[in-house]
Amino acid sequence: MAPPTPKPPPAPFRSNFLAEKRIITICFFIALGQFQYGYDSAAIAGFQSMPAFLRVYGYEDPTNPIGLNISTDVQRLIQSLMNVGGFLSAIVMYASHTKLSRRIGLWLGCGFAFLSVSLMIGTTSLGGLYAGRLLLGVSNGFFVPYSVTYMTESAPALLRGPIVGMSTFQTSLGALFGILVDNYCKIYPGNAPWQVPLGVMYIVPTILTILLAFLPDTPRFYVTQGQDEKAINAVRRLRGIKDEAYLRAEVEDIKSAFLLEQELHSGVHLNDMFRGPDLRRTLLCFATTIGGTATGVTFMAGFSVYLFVQARVGSPFEWVMISLAIALTGNMAAFPAMKYFGRRELLIGTSVISAGMMYGMAIAYTVSAWTDPAASRALVAMSIVFTWIYGIGQGPVMWALSTEIPSQRLRSQTVGTASGLNFIVGWVVSFCTPYFINPDKLGWGPKYGYIWGSSNLVLALWAFFYVPETKGRSLEQLEELFEKGVSARKFSSYVVERQLVEDSVGGVPAEKEKATTVQVDDVEKR
Numbered sequence: 061m062a063p064p065t066p067k068p069p070p071a072p073f074r075s076n077f078l079a080e081k082r083i084i085t086i087c088f089f090i091a092l093g094q095f096q097y098g099y100d101s102a103a104i105a106g107f108q109s110m111p112a113f114l115r116v117y118g119y120e121d122p123t124n125p126i127g128l129n130i131s132t133d134v135q136r137l138i139q140s141l142m143n144v145g146g147f148l149s150a151i152v153m154y155a156s157h158t159k160l161s162r163r164i165g166l167w168l169g170c171g172f173a174f175l176s177v178s179l180m181i182g183t184t185s186l187g188g189l190y191a192g193r194l195l196l197g198v199s200n201g202f203f204v205p206y207s208v209t210y211m212t213e214s215a216p217a218l219l220r221g222p223i224v225g226m227s228t229f230q231t232s233l234g235a236l237f238g239i240l241v242d243n244y245c246k247i248y249p250g251n252a253p254w255q256v257p258l259g260v261m262y263i264v265p266t267i268l269t270i271l272l273a274f275l276p277d278t279p280r281f282y283v284t285q286g287q288d289e290k291a292i293n294a295v296r297r298l299r300g301i302k303d304e305a306y307l308r309a310e311v312e313d314i315k316s317a318f319l320l321e322q323e324l325h326s327g328v329h330l331n332d333m334f335r336g337p338d339l340r341r342t343l344l345c346f347a348t349t350i351g352g353t354a355t356g357v358t359f360m361a362g363f364s365v366y367l368f369v370q371a372r373v374g375s376p377f378e379w380v381m382i383s384l385a386i387a388l389t390g391n392m393a394a395f396p397a398m399k400y401f402g403r404r405e406l407l408i409g410t411s412v413i414s415a416g417m418m419y420g421m422a423i424a425y426t427v428s429a430w431t432d433p434a435a436s437r438a439l440v441a442m443s444i445v446f447t448w449i450y451g452i453g454q455g456p457v458m459w460a461l462s463t464e465i466p467s468q469r470l471r472s473q474t475v476g477t478a479s480g481l482n483f484i485v486g487w488v489v490s491f492c493t494p495y496f497i498n499p500d501k502l503g504w505g506p507k508y509g510y511i512w513g514s515s516n517l518v519l520a521l522w523a524f525f526y527v528p529e530t531k532g533r534s535l536e537q538l539e540e541l542f543e544k545g546v547s548a549r550k551f552s553s554y555v556v557e558r559q560l561v562e563d564s565v566g567g568v569p570a571e572k573e574k575a576t577t578v579q580v581d582d583v584e585k586r
Contacts, residue, residue: 080219082300087211087223089271091230093169093203096264098234100142100196101361102384103257106242108135108366109376112253116184124499125369132501134186135494138193139362143487145197146204150480153205154473161277162210162472169202170265170272177261184251197483199265205479209472212463213278214298217534221398224463225456229391232451235361236384242365243377280468280535283314291315317536318468333470333477337542341465342474347522348461349478353485354519355411355454356418356512359493360443367497370505371425373436383444390451402531402552403457407523410453415516417446422509439506454519464530464538 107113114128121129153160172195180192208227215223241257248256276282276298282291291311301307333342352358360367364383368376397406424438466474495501496508528551530538537556546554 080216080299083214083216083298084219084223086275086298087215088226088230089267090166090207090210091226092264092268093166093200093207094227094230095234095237096173096261097200097204098231098361099238099261099264100200100234102235102238102364102380103242103261104138105362105380106239106246106257106365106377107138107254108363109369110242110246110253112246112248112251116251117186117189125372129498129500130366132494132498135366135498136491137190139490139493140487141190141193142197142200143483143490145194145199146201146483147197147480147487149198149201150205150476150483153202153476154480160472161281162206162213163272163275163277165202165206166210166268166272169199169206170269172196172199172202173261173265177258181255181258201479201483205475208459208463209475210278212460212535213280213471214294216299217537218532219399220464220535221403221456221460221531222395224460225391225394225398227459228394228451228455229388231455232384232387232391232447236381236388239365239377239381239384243381246377279311280314280318280471283311283318284469288315313534313536314468317539320539322469333474337545338467338470341467341542342470342477344465344526344528345462345474346478346481348458348465348527349475349482350485351519351522352455352458353482353489354515355414355450356446356509356515357450357455358486358489359508359512360447362490363493363497364443367505368439370497370499370503371436371439372431373440379440383440383447386444387447387451390448391455394452394456397452398456398460398531402529403461404523404527404529404548406453407457407461407527408520410449410457411516411520411523413449414446414454415513415520417442417449418509418513418516420509421506422513425506435506461527461530464535465528465542467539467542468535 108130109126111126111128114126114130117134118128118130120127153165176192176195176199179188179195183189183192208224211224211227212220237260238257241260242253245253245256247253276290276294279291279294279298282288282294288311291314292307295301295307295310301310332338364380365376368379373379420442421439424435424442428435462478463471463475493508496504496511526548528541528546528548530551533541533551533556540556541551541554544554
């Protein structure tokens with residue numbers, strides 16, 4: 061018997077990129093919800109060391125390097141109330157089940173953004189500031205999970221990881237813009253140094269409000285609503301495909317997986333997230349979502365300028381800008397990195413390096429005096445490496461995993477609940493961090509890195525033992541792998557019965573670039 065004809069090699073990265081340029085562009089703009097989150101985190105981080113803001117919401121402190129400081133309680137609340145608002149959004153997502161579409165969820169985020177920013181600009185009272193922060197948390201609570209879910213459910217299988225990885229790029233880009241605006245507005249008179257950066261936050265919800273009016277919802281959302289023709293039209297509009305056979309094959313693949321799952325779990329409820337194979341998927345989704353906070357990026361994003369000021373780093377705003385600008389190259393490298401490397405290896409390797417950077421920051425200020433310039437240089441250098449490593453591996457990988465792993469019928473609820481849990485964890489971090497780093501309490505400063513170095517090591521060990529390799533698999537193939545209970549270490553080599561639509565219909569449609577999609581793991585095995 062003649063040996064079987066080998067499958068052709070994987071399509072070049074450039075071919076896939078050009079063939080799917082429409083969905084990549086759309087997802088870039090949808091990811092602006094992440095930009096808003098990053099911008100806010102950095103802008104508020106800058107406010108905590110901005111004299112104009114501290115003259116309204118802080119107090120004079122001759123012992124502080126800038127002569128002003130912010131109380132631990134105020135610092136806790138302006139950071140942690142964001143997470144409380146995000147948790148409230150997660151409750152709405154959970155309660156709405158499948159009724160709330162991805163597009164409506166993003167529109168809600170826009171509405172709360174307009175309201176919260178207006179409130180913070182129009183007040184100088186702590187009560188108004190706290191209320192604005194809470195409402196902005198509600199806004200981000202809709203922006204973050206719904207933007208990632210929209211991208212996950214719209215992207216083709218082999219580009220899903222890189223496309224979802226744009227979330228981290230947009231977060232870092234937003235953070236860079238937040239610090240840039242803070243830095244160039246800090247010389248303005250009166251309250252303008254902090255009111256202008258807040259006003260810039262009108263831009264993203266305005267863009268998204270208009271853009272969403274011209275976009276469909278995701279194909280998978282329409283399938284869950286029994287609207288197959290709308291699903292076909294959504295694939296056509298989002299990916300620019302005109303081949304009717306391909307369109308119908310794509311939607312039939314989505315629909316058959318959804319119906320099979322419904323048949324296997326007929327009469328189920330939301331508690332199904334914690335039953336059978338869905339329990340494993342739910343726990344993995346929760347862990348990957350919370351894992352983003354466990355890296356320490358929340359600490360660095362929310363308190364970077366303040367940390368640099370307390371550590372006596374000269375020109376703290378400028379150094380944070382340089383750090384974020386360099387980190388962007390890591391975010392850009394994440395796109396090809398997630399195309400060519402597995403999720404597992406990226407997550408494990410980058411977590412180990414991040415642990416080393418966090419420990420390095422803490423050790424530098426343990427063995428040296430706080431006024432030692434060498435310690436300041438070490439802190440800046442290691443914070444730059446940490447943010448770069450997070451951008452190329454931990455951030456994009458965990459964003460992708462958290463939305464790939466949940467089952468189709470429970471994805472919105474699982475991602476929403478995971479987001480809610482992460483907002484609780486983020487609240488704990490934001491509430492406790494000022495106690496550790498503020499001089500009026502423990503005053504650890506960079507020594508706080510000991511805690512985050514340890515959490516990164518735990519993250520690396522967990523990924524090694526429990527995280528499956530999802531690269532190159534369609535969401536429908538992942539359904540099959542989890543239903544069969546395939547172990548994490550066998551995910552990449554397991555031969556699935558369900559093939560990618562590109563394989564079953566003979567390749568990408570004619571009007572797109574000719575590129576045959578295959579499973580990378582099969583090629584590597586050969």
